[in-house]
Amino acid sequence: MKYTLDQIRDLAQATAETRPDEIDCDEWLARVAAYIEAQGAGAPLDPDMAAVEQHVRVCPDCRAELEALMRATEEG
Amino acid sequence: MSSIETNREPERWVADLSASGAAANAAFADLTEVITRGLRRALAGRGVSDTDLDDFVQESLIRIHQKLDTFRGDSKFTTWAIAISIRVALTHLRKRRWGDVSLEALSRGGGLTELQTDDSATAQFEQDQERSRVLRIMQRVIQNDLTERQRVVLLAELGGMPKESLAEELGLTSNALYKAAHDARKALKKRLTDEGIGENEVRSAFEGASNPSEASTR
Numbered sequence A: 001m002k003y004t005l006d007q008i009r010d011l012a013q014a015t016a017e018t019r020p021d022e023i024d025c026d027e028w029l030a031r032v033a034a035y036i037e038a039q040g041a042g043a044p045l046d047p048d049m050a051a052v053e054q055h056v057r058v059c060p061d062c063r064a065e066l067e068a069l070m071r072a073t074e075e076g
Numbered sequence B: 001m002s003s004i005e006t007n008r009e010p011e012r013w014v015a016d017l018s019a020s021g022a023a024a025n026a027a028f029a030d031l032t033e034v035i036t037r038g039l040r041r042a043l044a045g046r047g048v049s050d051t052d053l054d055d056f057v058q059e060s061l062i063r064i065h066q067k068l069d070t071f072r073g074d075s076k077f078t079t080w081a082i083a084i085s086i087r088v089a090l091t092h093l094r095k096r097r098w099g100d101v102s103l104e105a106l107s108r109g110g111g112l113t114e115l116q117t118d119d120s121a122t123a124q125f126e127q128d129q130e131r132s133r134v135l136r137i138m139q140r141v142i143q144n145d146l147t148e149r150q151r152v153v154l155l156a157e158l159g160g161m162p163k164e165s166l167a168e169e170l171g172l173t174s175n176a177l178y179k180a181a182h183d184a185r186k187a188l189k190k191r192l193t194d195e196g197i198g199e200n201e202v203r204s205a206f207e208g209a210s211n212p213s214e215a216s217t218r
Helices: A005-017 A025-040 A047-058 A060-073 B010-018 B022-042 B050-066 B077-098 B103-110 B119-126 B129-145 B148-158 B163-170 B174-194 B199-205 B212-217
Strands: none
Touching: A005 A047, A005 B119, A005 B129, A005 B148, A005 B174, A005 B199, A025 A047, A025 A060, A025 B077, A025 B174, A047 A060, A060 B022, A060 B077, B010 B022, B010 B077, B022 B050, B022 B077, B050 B077, B077 B163, B103 B148, B103 B163, B119 B129, B129 B148, B129 B174, B129 B199, B148 B163, B148 B174, B163 B174, B174 B199
């Protein structure tokens, strides 16, 4: 399989954002509801919430799910 | 005005959904409304049919019921439930978009052994020295330093294969799949750092990089 520039850029960017301790997609799902409510309330990021943000920088699937959750829960 | 009771306390949602009889029926009916409304907003513009939406809602209700004991109570119950329903729906849509391409088909002809660039990307890389250097290091690590599992997971995911399909084919839990990809990225990052390319240098090397056809339509 041959990869496009976009795909290789995404891998390079995910590599740059990689941290030794990351949460996986299941743990992200367990935390994301609290994260989105804390964001909505303007609460400061604690380490648990920071891990949610870090995860979406390396996981495009969860990034898409976060965007969908934001649309689902926005007021109006 | 809606008659559904969405403002239950989280503990009451869990208790009612765990019960049987009228309380459970009412809670499931209310949750169905909540999830349906949430998914309609979440999936707007994706061309999801009403039949698909109903299927996603039904599967979500089952999944939420199975996961009730994992709800931590640190958010509204409804936000947590909608997050799960979005995972259910987007997993289905990712699998549908991917189709039935198997890992074997993807691997045919050495397809998952190295990070090869297509013609357009090759031409783009030739024009940027720093970007090419990052690419060459990543290619070396993928070919020489990763385990077979790490290499296959990294390259198949990069090619767009849904994690869920990949996990099924490899017989891995989602956790093990994530660990393989994470270990692969850590190896890439370590080698880049050892060669004097920090994360900021990687970011700047790929700043503004995108496929020519997409860049021209933006």
